[in-house]
Amino acid sequence: MQTSERRKTERSASFTVKSGLAQMLKGGVIMDVVSVEHAVIAEEAGAVAVMALERVPADIRAQGGVARMSDPGLIREIMSAVSIPVMAKCRIGHFVEAQILEAIGVDYVDESEVLTPADEAHHIDKHGFGVPFVCGCRNLGEALRRIGEGAAMIRTKGEAGTGDVVEAVRHARTVLGEIRSLASMPDEELMSFAKGLGAPYELVKQTKAAGRLPVVNFAAGGIATPADAALMMQLGVDGVFVGSGIFKSSEPAKRAKAIVQATTHFRNPGMLAELSTHLGEPMSGISAAGLTEDQRLAGRGW
Amino acid sequence: MNRDLDVEREAGLDIGVLALQGAFIEHIHRLTELQAAAREVRLPQDLEGLDGLILPGGESTAIAKLMAGCGLVAPIRRFAERHAVWGTCAGMILLADDIGPEPPVLGLMDIVVERNAFGRQIDSFEEPLYVEGLEEGAGRAFPGIFIRAPRLMAVRPPARVIVRLADGTAVGARQGRLLATAFHPELTRDLRFHRYFLDMVRS
Numbered sequence: 001m002q003t004s005e006r007r008k009t010e011r012s013a014s015f016t017v018k019s020g021l022a023q024m025l026k027g028g029v030i031m032d033v034v035s036v037e038h039a040v041i042a043e044e045a046g047a048v049a050v051m052a053l054e055r056v057p058a059d060i061r062a063q064g065g066v067a068r069m070s071d072p073g074l075i076r077e078i079m080s081a082v083s084i085p086v087m088a089k090c091r092i093g094h095f096v097e098a099q100i101l102e103a104i105g106v107d108y109v110d111e112s113e114v115l116t117p118a119d120e121a122h123h124i125d126k127h128g129f130g131v132p133f134v135c136g137c138r139n140l141g142e143a144l145r146r147i148g149e150g151a152a153m154i155r156t157k158g159e160a161g162t163g164d165v166v167e168a169v170r171h172a173r174t175v176l177g178e179i180r181s182l183a184s185m186p187d188e189e190l191m192s193f194a195k196g197l198g199a200p201y202e203l204v205k206q207t208k209a210a211g212r213l214p215v216v217n218f219a220a221g222g223i224a225t226p227a228d229a230a231l232m233m234q235l236g237v238d239g240v241f242v243g244s245g246i247f248k249s250s251e252p253a254k255r256a257k258a259i260v261q262a263t264t265h266f267r268n269p270g271m272l273a274e275l276s277t278h279l280g281e282p283m284s285g286i287s288a289a290g291l292t293e294d295q296r297l298a299g300r301g302w
Numbered sequence: 303m304n305r306d307l308d309v310e311r312e313a314g315l316d317i318g319v320l321a322l323q324g325a326f327i328e329h330i331h332r333l334t335e336l337q338a339a340a341r342e343v344r345l346p347q348d349l350e351g352l353d354g355l356i357l358p359g360g361e362s363t364a365i366a367k368l369m370a371g372c373g374l375v376a377p378i379r380r381f382a383e384r385h386a387v388w389g390t391c392a393g394m395i396l397l398a399d400d401i402g403p404e405p406p407v408l409g410l411m412d413i414v415v416e417r418n419a420f421g422r423q424i425d426s427f428e429e430p431l432y433v434e435g436l437e438e439g440a441g442r443a444f445p446g447i448f449i450r451a452p453r454l455m456a457v458r459p460p461a462r463v464i465v466r467l468a469d470g471t472a473v474g475a476r477q478g479r480l481l482a483t484a485f486h487p488e489l490t491r492d493l494r495f496h497r498y499f500l501d502m503v504r505s
Contacts, residue, residue: 017426020449020489024359024391027323046367048323048360083417084361085450107423107450130424264322264368265344 015152018132021085021107022153022216025049025239029229029260030218032056032243035074036081042246045256049085049107051241052078057114057161057297058244058283067115069097072104079105087134092301093119102131108153109133113300114160114243121302126150136220138171138298140178141197144207147215148200154213156237157298158221161244163285165222165231167298172219172235182208221298224249224282226262226275233266248283255279315503318343318352320378322368324360324392328488332496346377354386354503357393359449359486362417365392366407375408382410386479386503394482395452411477414456419484423450431485433465433474437494445492446473446485453484 028048033039034056042050054070055063069090079086085107090097092111097118101109111124113136126133127150135146136157143154156175158168178197185193185208194204206214216239219232224245232240240263242256249255258275265271293299317333319326321342333340333356343349355378357365369375381387387410389397396407398415420427430443446467454472457463465474465483473484479502487495 014428016428016447016489017423017449020447020486021423021426023325023328023489024361024449026325026327026360027321028361028364043363046364046371048364079422084363085423102424105422105424132423260364261368261371265372268344 018152019215021132022134025085025153025218026216027264028239029256029263030087030239030241031246031256032241033078034247036077038247038252039078039082039086041253042256043082043084045253046260047084047256048239049087050078050082051087051089051110051243052106053089056244056247058163058248059161060114061161061295061297067091069094069100069115072100075101075106076104089115090124091115092117093122093124095124098124098129098131098133102129106131110155111135111151113157113297117300123149123302126152134218136298136301137175138301139174139197140182140207141199142301143175143213143217144197144199144203147203147213151215153216153218155218155220155241157301158219158223159288159291160221160297162222162288162291163224163245163248163283164288165224165228167288168219168222168228168232169235171221171298172232172237175213175217176236179207179212183211222288223259224285225255226258226272226279229259229263230266230272233263239263245283250280255282315339315500316341316351316353317500317503318349318355320355320357320365320369320374320393322360322372322374323364324358325486325488326356326358326360328486329356329358329390329496332488332493333500336493336496336500338500343374345372346374349377349381352381352385354388354499355381356499357387357389357396358488359391359393362392362395362407366396369396369407379408379410382408382480386481386499388481388483388499388502390483390486390488391449391451394484397480397482400456411475411480411482412458412461413454413475413477413482415452415482416455417452418450419453419455420448420451426450429467431465431467431473433495435464435476436498439494444487444494445490447489448473448485451484454482 031042087108089112132152134153137143156171220241330340399409431446461477
């Protein structure tokens with residue numbers, strides 16, 4: 001932890017600048033890319049950031065085996081090809097992968113359930129890093145535990161690599177619904193509520209006061225069409241991650257641009273109709289309801 | 303300082319915030335705290351009836367493409383001929399007439415801007431700023447928040463530098479009714495910069 005210990009004392013490590021970058025990404029689309037060519041298409045389409053990976057979640061799912069951090073060489077190539085922020089994934093609890101990603105200078109680390117977890121009880125202590133982290137959640141308790149560990153951005157998990165939006169909807173509704181009930185809760189009930197969620201009390205109080213998560217919250221996992229992106233935005237998330245949905249479709253450049261515009265004009269059905277027209281084949285997808293328990297990625301995380 | 307009077311005098315102003323992507327809600331919150339009416343701008347018709355416009359922080363490449371996509375470039379240029387416009391971070395890049403190898407977006411200010419001038423996210427930082435012309439500007443530091451920030455490489459008259467980092471780097475400029483800052487006053491609870499802009503709108 002030598003690097004991050006040193007960085008703590010430098011001017012770069014404040015939580016304001018870590019969560020501030022996520023605030024700048026709001027209303028935007030973050031796209032999974034596996035090559036420089038993909039990254040350039042994503043930037044050209046108006047992505048606000050790219051997630052540099054060796055395999056998109058649909059391929060991780062299809063190929064099986066252990067999924068790890070990508071080759072730093074590939075991540076560096078993508079970083080030098082685009083001017084937008086570049087994110088990369090490390091395994092849950094694998095703080096050395098995170099140190100490596102910080103050392104090569106990625107803009108955000110995603111401690112992600114899409115990769116095979118390295119620790120079955122603990123996530124990374126994210127406070128110790130200068131690079132900000134985004135983490136997945138299925139409910140408010142999980143979101144606040146991650147923020148408690150230092151995550152500067154949250155994404156609802158959905159079910160990555162399926163092209164089925166149902167789990168993304170379930171997780172967004174759960175988190176946002178729990179915040180709505182918290183907002184009307186009398187203060188004397190907050191400790192018991194925090195206990196029930198397994199969430200830090202101070203963060204529960206902050207969430208109640210703000211009426212929203214203390215950090216930016218994107219949706220992820222199964223978004224494949226402009227309508228899917230607009231659906232998540234209307235439900236109340238701050239932006240969307242699109243993983244396999246773009247580069248597993250028949251016309252990635254066109255679809256990427258349409259999803260970016262749909263995320264901006266999410267309340268304009270007339271524009272959404274135009275944006276959804278003649279996009280070619282979407283990714284074929286698999287029904288999330290048909291997955292067995294061990295095929296579900298969203299259950300990873302503690 | 304009479305706070306009530308300050309708040310009172312902002313009433314009646316209609317300020318638009320470009321809401322294509324980025325930190326627009328933060329600007330809206332700061333404006334609302336000053337009793338100005340704030341409105342999201344997504345399409346050219348949203349500019350009608352506004353007294354001023356803020357171009358927020360976000361990803362400048364994404365915002366530029368979205369602006370072109372919904373036909374907002376020319377309407378904003380026309381709007382700026384008669385009204386005050388303020389760009390923060392990405393908004394400063396949109397206002398500049400020179401952003402390096404790529405063509406300028408709005409090209410309204412005589413400034414040369416370098417994108418991501420301080421490096422990547424790990425190099426983002428906070429620094430107190432002393433701002434010329436800001437209320438108590440010389441005596442009370444303004445919290446400067448720089449996130450993958452741009453900087454001013456050159457500022458040509460009639461544009462002039464209004465704020466520099468301690469090392470002399472220019473990070474804010476004004477040109478008549480146009481204002482550009484490389485940092486994010488909308489992420490702070492200090493309302494002085496928003497009040498400064500509302501004064502520009504009024505004059």
